[in-house]
Amino acid sequence: GYGTAHCSPQDVDVPRIGDELAAARAMRSVARQLMREADSDLEAVGAGPGGAPGPGYGWPYTAP
Incomplete structure (x- = not known):
């Protein structure tokens, strides 16, 4: 994965926060x-989901 973070000119420079943001984005x-x-x-x-209502994952439901 890839993630970046950039500090705005008006923000306080706290490298740890940038690192956390970049890691989370990655x-x-x-x-x-x-x-x-x-x-x-x-x-x-x-x-697959197939457009059916419900959670969208797993095997298709068939009534007993």
Whole structure:
């Protein structure tokens, strides 16, 4: 993942906060990549969201 943080000229320069923001943004990038992979894998086995109401993941519900 990749993340950056930039300090505005009027902000107090606190490098730790910038580091935390950059790390959080990188983790969010990794999470998005993992979700795209999981979505692709789910669709490949017929368990993707498919536009049906509900949580959108898992095997399709069939009534007993």
